Amino acid sequence: MRPATMGRRLFLTGSAAAAAAVAMRPRTAYGADAPAAPQARTTAGWVRGSQGDGFAVFKGVPYAAPPTGALRFSSPRPPAGWDGVRDATAFGAPSLQSVLPGSSEDSLYANVWTPSTDGRRPVLVYIHGGGWKLGAASMPVYDGSKLAARGDLVVVTFNYRLGVFGFGLHEDLTDWRTGYAANWGLQDQAALLRWVSRNAAAFGGDPDNITLCGTSAGGSSTWQLALHPETRPLIRRIVPISAAHVWAPAVGLTPADARSALELTAGKLGTTVAGLRAVPATTLRDTFDGLFAGAPATRQLASGREYRGPVVDGYWMSGEDWQSADPGLPVLSVNTATEGSFFTGPGSPSPLPTPTTDEELRTVVGTYLLKGTDQVPAGLADSLITAYRAAAVAEGRPTDPLSVLTEIYGDGLLRYQIVRLAERRAAQCPSRQYRMEFAHPVRAPWFGSPHESTSPFLFGTNGIPSNAPEFGNGPLEQQVSDTFGDLVASFAHGSAPTSPNAPALPVFAPDTASTLVLGGPAVARLAVTPKAAQLRAWDTAGWVPRPV
Incomplete structure (x- = not known):
């Protein structure tokens, strides 16, 4: 992210x-x-x-x-x-x-x-x-x-x-x-x-x-x-790309914990919640962030374990994403082929040990699952590993511990809800919905098509000096970038997503070749939802909520 x-x-x-x-x-x-x-x-x-x-x-x-001082x-x-x-x-x-130097509360530009x-x-x-x-x-x-x-x-x-x-x-x-x-x-x-x-x-x-x-x-x-x-x-x-759909406890705070977080912060700073308006900004930031340091099991708050996005407040957010109705607008929904390699590759924002044996894999998957629950049900890590390995064998993909962890991580946190929300819409309100999977591989030592590898190609900035070592800037990368931009621009102009480099994209329908896979030597091709068998392992896991 x-x-x-x-x-x-x-x-x-x-x-x-x-x-x-x-x-x-x-x-x-x-x-x-x-x-x-x-x-x-x-x-x-x-x-x-x-x-x-x-x-x-x-x-x-x-x-x-500027939202400063009393604002x-x-x-x-x-x-x-x-x-x-x-x-x-x-x-x-x-x-x-x-992280970024020069950051400020005066930033609404x-x-x-x-x-x-x-x-x-x-x-x-x-x-x-x-x-x-x-x-x-x-x-x-x-x-x-x-x-x-x-x-x-x-x-x-x-x-x-x-x-x-x-x-x-x-x-x-x-x-x-x-x-x-x-x-x-x-x-x-x-x-x-x-x-x-x-x-x-x-x-x-x-x-x-x-x-x-x-x-x-x-x-x-x-x-x-x-x-x-x-x-x-x-x-x-709308064009939601690798959407981190909000759900507690992994990707959001519960309303009760959101209140407690501000009360705990105020208590540590010797003031009231209203008094937080007068606390120096960096002190407030660091004190609040300190509540979420360390492993989730060691914290005072049970939610917000991985990220702390919008809170269900009854007005700006009436429910978590999986509980909410479909927006009903035309949508081009995008995910990457291996969302998880952002988290398991070099420089992960929330690193876990790299497993090299099955025993280590079981332990690391169990640690990962604590991002979404207080207690991991017995056998859940094993059942996910077994299901992911079987799917990989059937589809000719790697079965080594790091590859299995990568798929589990990205699917549970991101891809599962993205795909299931698209399927729910296709079943309940067929309309202009298009699906795309970004599958262009990054360069070693990075691997797969990680979460957030889309932005450099959408904006055509994959070749700038800070991006080129990971994303590349050869003729193929330029063609992939042109295609991505064409697809989004044509959609913004009111048509189906189109590009001279891609096949015509039909409205998304599960179990048909209606997902555009972008990246690799073929540049673009149509496919049935990739790695669908993996996602079925979450349907009964009781870990990530299934859209209703």
Whole structure:
């Protein structure tokens, strides 16, 4: 659940306004022979970006007021307006976290790439991942220039509040204006969508044609925002990639534990929950994160064992993802072929010992299962190992301990719910749903097609210096990247996902060749759901919830 360039610790106005922006555009300070810097008029004021090859980009555009001081733990407020033309050539700071330098609570900024500020193009809003704790839209992996220029899209990335500042629940933090007391990062994402709806036309975008896309924690957010009555009307379709669907205790806090976490943090700091607004930001971050250090069995709180995403609060999240209704919007759902190799390969964000024998494998699988339960049922580790080995033998895949652990890890935490939610939709509400598995292999010492290996190929940043050693930058990688971008861009334009390099993709139907497998020498092919036999081992395991 990390953007590739951060290392493995990471891993979530109308046409009238456009006409006004063109008619009222102020003069620039450039000479007569120099190209004018692109400008756009947002609802808060004019911004001046920079011109690239076939695109314009605006960075660090405020979409909400800084959530600092008294506004910490408050619902996002509109940004303050400004006079003149604001420079928009530098990214805003990452949201406060423990990894990226220069992070700050003052981080609610958007970035926009557009082929032109004239026109009315589809808008692709992308939500970064990072386990609801890390990451930033400013990371080089998320450069939107290729997607915008090749796909004829307006591409928007942005930051949102993370960690204790973004995801939690406590009534003592109720916002006096809105009445909300939880999920401030999810509220930021909703505010960004409203900002895009009001300002897309100024950047050459169509406010009535917004596609929401995200990876990992960001993929989960696309799902939750598509379900919410405030934001669903703003979204035309969604592209959840490797969505980390929320379920407690593994991928979220229960409401009771969310309250307790803030109360315990306040107690350690000698203040009240409301008093946390006045605590120095890094002290608050470190104290809260300290509650989740060490093995889950040693902690005071039983949930939030792997990640701490949105909390069920009755409004911004009415239930865990597996309990909730389908969003009902057109969807292109994506997972990687080996989600788990992100966690079992070099630089894992939550490393486990590498098993080399069956006895070690049994022990490590048992430790992994403690991420989702207080006590592992007798025989569960053995039954999963047996089922995964049998499936691997039948399909001619490796059966060594590391390979088996990798498949179990990725399926239980991620792929099982992704596929089962797609199957539920196909059975209950057949509509425009497409499925894709990203299967392009990474380079040694990494292996498989790990979780979050999708972002460099979607954005076409696989070849930048920080990414190329893992993802490659040869002709095949370029073709895979072009194909991925084509599929998402065509979907955003309103068609079925298409590319000159891929077969026609039918609407997803289980047990038919309706999953597009992207990657490898063939580039793209259709298949029945890969490794379906593995997933059946979880149906009766009672560990990861099955969508209902």
